[in-house]
Amino acid sequence: MADLYGEIVVIGAGPAGLSAALAAAQSGKSVLLLDDNPHPGGQIWRAGPAVELPVLARRYRQAVAAQKNIRWLHGCKVVALCGTRRLLYEDAQHCGVIEYRRLILCCGARELLLPFPGWTLPGVTGAGGLQAQIKQGLDVRGQRVAIAGSGPLLLAVADTVRRSGGRVVLLAEQAPLRRTARFVGELWRWPGKLRQSVRLVNARYRGDSRVLAAHGESRLDSIEVQEHGRVRRLACDRLACGYGLVPNIELALLLGCRIEQQAVAVNAQQQSSVAHIYAAGECTGVGGSELALAEGAIAGYAASGAPTPMRALRVREHWQRFATAVTTTFRLDPSLKSLATAQTVLCRCEDVMLGQVAGQADWRSAKLASRCGMGACQGKVCATAARYLFDWPLPPPRAPLTPARIETLLCCMARESDV
Ligand SMILES: Cc1cc2nc3c(=O)[nH]c(=O)nc-3n(C[C@H](O)[C@H](O)[C@H](O)COP(=O)(O)OP(=O)(O)OC[C@H]3O[C@@H](n4cnc5c(N)ncnc54)[C@H](O)[C@@H]3O)c2cc1C
Structure with missing residues (x-):
C-alpha cells in the first residue's frame, strides 16, 4: 500500500487537468496530478506510436514536468472514496488512499454510442474510439472507412484516417446541412476554428444522414445509410460511429457534487456545490480543448486561493460561446432513438x-x-x-467506478477500520 497526499489533487491530465495543475502550482502548494493513461494529454493530446503531438501539448507537458511541486502519477485511476477527503486509487502495482485539502475534477468526457442493428460487429467502433486506436498504432492503410454520428470530432477523425492511409468512403452527419452551414458562417468569430474547418473539409461529408445498420458475417462488410430520406448500401471495412460526447460525472456524483444538464455544476470560479471541490473541462460540459484549458486555469487559481487573472475569464467566455454554438448545431434528432430494435x-x-x-x-x-x-x-x-x-433519470452513483482488484477494495476497508 502506498498512501499519498496532495494539498491540491487534480484528477485527469487532459488539457483541463494540465492547465489546472500548472495554475495551482504557482502558489507553491503541493499538487498531485493523476490520470489513468500512461501519458498526460487526455483525449485530444493522446500520445502513441503514431502521434506527433502539437506544439501546445508538448509545451504543457514540459511545463508540468519542470514544476517541482507537481507530482505526476500515470496509469493510476481513482476507483472509489475512502472516507472524508480521501480517494481510493490503484495502478498496475499499487493501491492506496490519496488525501487532499482541495480537489479539482478534470475527468473529461466520453463518446455517446447509440445502439443500432449490427453495432457490435468487429470493425465497428466509436468515432473517437477509432481515432484513439489509430494513435496507438492501428493500421488502416488501404481500408475503406465510413465515419458517422454527429459533431466536429467526425471531421477530425476523417482527417486522421486519411493521413494514416485509410480511405474515407462516407462522413455521415445527422445534423441537417442548413444548420451546419449556418455554424460555418459564424466561425469568423473563432478564426482558428475557421482555418481548421477549411483544412478538414471532406468531399464525402453528407448532412442529414445516418447509419441504419451494419452488416457482415463475422466482421463488418457493409452498412445501410439513410441520406436525406434515401436508403443505400455501402461496402466498407470499418465504421466509426459516435453521437457526440457526454461528461464523465460519476466521480463527482460519488462526491455529492450537484449535477445540472448532465454535467458537474460549477460557479464562476469553477467551484462545485461542495466547497472544497472544483471542476473544469468537459466534465462540466462539452466545449473543446480551448475551453478546457481556460477553465482548468481558473479552477487551479481558485483552488489555491489565488485571484483569477481577468484574461482567463475573458478567454473562457469566448470559448463558452463557441461551445453553445456547437451544442445547438449538433443537437441530436429524436428519431435517432428508434435506430435500435427490441433485438x-x-x-x-x-x-x-x-x-x-x-x-x-x-x-x-x-x-x-x-x-x-x-x-x-x-x-x-x-x-x-x-x-x-428512454429519458431515464441519472442513476445513483455506485463504487467502484471501474473494476478494481480485491486487494484495492480491502485496502480501503483496512484504512476505514483504522480511522
Ligand atoms: C475518444 C475521444 C477522442 C477525442 N479526440 C479529439 C480530437 O482528436 N480532437 C479534438 O479537438 N477533440 C477530441 N476529443 C474531445 C476532447 O475530449 C476535448 O476537446 C478535450 O480533450 C477535453 O479536455 P479535458 O481535459 O476536459 O478532458 P480529457 O482530455 O478527456 O481528459 C480527461 C482525463 O481524465 C482521465 N480520468 C477520468 N476519470 C479518471 C479517474 N477516475 N481516474 C484517473 N483518471 C481519470 C481520463 O482518462 C482522461 O485522460 C475527443 C474526445 C473523446 C472522448
Whole structure:
C-alpha cells in the first residue's frame, strides 16, 4: 500500500487537468496530478506510436514536468472514496488512499454510442474510439472507412484516417446541412476554428444522414445509410460511429457534487456545490480543448486561493460561446432513438437486448431485471445510451467506478477500520 497526499489533487491530465495543475502550482502548494493513461494529454493530446503531438501539448507537458511541486502519477485511476477527503486509487502495482485539502475534477468526457442493428460487429467502433486506436498504432492503410454520428470530432477523425492511409468512403452527419452551414458562417468569430474547418473539409461529408445498420458475417462488410430520406448500401471495412460526447460525472456524483444538464455544476470560479471541490473541462460540459484549458486555469487559481487573472475569464467566455454554438448545431434528432430494435444488443459486455429493458422505469430497475451494466465497462456505454433512449433519470452513483482488484477494495476497508 502506498498512501499519498496532495494539498491540491487534480484528477485527469487532459488539457483541463494540465492547465489546472500548472495554475495551482504557482502558489507553491503541493499538487498531485493523476490520470489513468500512461501519458498526460487526455483525449485530444493522446500520445502513441503514431502521434506527433502539437506544439501546445508538448509545451504543457514540459511545463508540468519542470514544476517541482507537481507530482505526476500515470496509469493510476481513482476507483472509489475512502472516507472524508480521501480517494481510493490503484495502478498496475499499487493501491492506496490519496488525501487532499482541495480537489479539482478534470475527468473529461466520453463518446455517446447509440445502439443500432449490427453495432457490435468487429470493425465497428466509436468515432473517437477509432481515432484513439489509430494513435496507438492501428493500421488502416488501404481500408475503406465510413465515419458517422454527429459533431466536429467526425471531421477530425476523417482527417486522421486519411493521413494514416485509410480511405474515407462516407462522413455521415445527422445534423441537417442548413444548420451546419449556418455554424460555418459564424466561425469568423473563432478564426482558428475557421482555418481548421477549411483544412478538414471532406468531399464525402453528407448532412442529414445516418447509419441504419451494419452488416457482415463475422466482421463488418457493409452498412445501410439513410441520406436525406434515401436508403443505400455501402461496402466498407470499418465504421466509426459516435453521437457526440457526454461528461464523465460519476466521480463527482460519488462526491455529492450537484449535477445540472448532465454535467458537474460549477460557479464562476469553477467551484462545485461542495466547497472544497472544483471542476473544469468537459466534465462540466462539452466545449473543446480551448475551453478546457481556460477553465482548468481558473479552477487551479481558485483552488489555491489565488485571484483569477481577468484574461482567463475573458478567454473562457469566448470559448463558452463557441461551445453553445456547437451544442445547438449538433443537437441530436429524436428519431435517432428508434435506430435500435427490441433485438438490438444494448449491453455488449453482457449481451442484453434492448427489448429486455425497454419497459423499465429507470436504470436501477433495468439492472434488477437483467445483467445490463454488469460487465467490464460497468455501464459506461449502455447506461449512457439507455439514459438517452428512454429519458431515464441519472442513476445513483455506485463504487467502484471501474473494476478494481480485491486487494484495492480491502485496502480501503483496512484504512476505514483504522480511522
Ligand atoms: C475518444 C475521444 C477522442 C477525442 N479526440 C479529439 C480530437 O482528436 N480532437 C479534438 O479537438 N477533440 C477530441 N476529443 C474531445 C476532447 O475530449 C476535448 O476537446 C478535450 O480533450 C477535453 O479536455 P479535458 O481535459 O476536459 O478532458 P480529457 O482530455 O478527456 O481528459 C480527461 C482525463 O481524465 C482521465 N480520468 C477520468 N476519470 C479518471 C479517474 N477516475 N481516474 C484517473 N483518471 C481519470 C481520463 O482518462 C482522461 O485522460 C475527443 C474526445 C473523446 C472522448
